Amino acid sequence: MTHLAARVGARVRELREGRGLSLSELARRAEIGKGTLSELEGGGRNPTLETLYSLTTALDVPLSAVLHGLTPVAEVSGRAVDAVLTERIKDDEAVTETYRIQIRPGSVQESAAHAPGTTEHIVVLTGTARVGPRSAPQVLGPGAHGSWSADVAHVYEAPSERVEALLVVRYKR
Structure with a gap:
């Protein structure tokens, strides 16, 4: 059990209990196993990016609700993406998160739909990425940027080389 896993698990449990679930x-709503959730909340399992997104979407909170303020800074990994939360800005209209991400070459990560009104914006620093809605992803090279509605299923892919990028996720309140 890592210190980070224990802190993330405790935040998930706190959010779940705060909503009376x-x-x-919560396992049913997030479409994950009850045993998996129990291990995660107990700090006995390192959560994947996909699992955390499933849980935070089911809890109707941004991903940063479980990652913000962790020391050392939390890096979470998914099937294809490694992400580090670098900034979280909350105002009356939205919660905006900024991540430094890497997309591993030859891998694809499918993200389930986020809460209604959520948008994602990416700036590719190195490599070529295929990102956006599963039905119409964009191909973006170094220096290019794109955005999409993230309240539909979407993908991240690095077809041939590692991609470094900045990702901004904006959740409407």
Whole structure:
């Protein structure tokens, strides 16, 4: 068990209990196993990016609700993406998160739809990325930027080489 896993698990449990949800109900809503959620909340499992997005979407909170303020800074990994939260800005209209991401070459990560009104914006620093809605992803090279509605299923892919990028996720409140 890592210190980071324990802190992330404790935040997930706190959010779940604050919403009056049972372990079973959150697991059902997030479409993950009850045992997986129990291990995660107990700090016995390192959560993947996909699992954290499933949980935070089911809890109707931004991903940064479980990552913000962690020391050392939390890097979370998914099937294709490694992400580090660098900034979280909250105002009356939205929560805006900024991530430094890497997309591993030859891999694809499918992200489920986020809360209604969520948008994502990316600036590619190195490599070529295929990102955006699963039905119409954009191909972006170094220096290019794109944006899409993230309240539909979307993908991140690095077809041939590692991609370094900045990702901004904006959740409407």
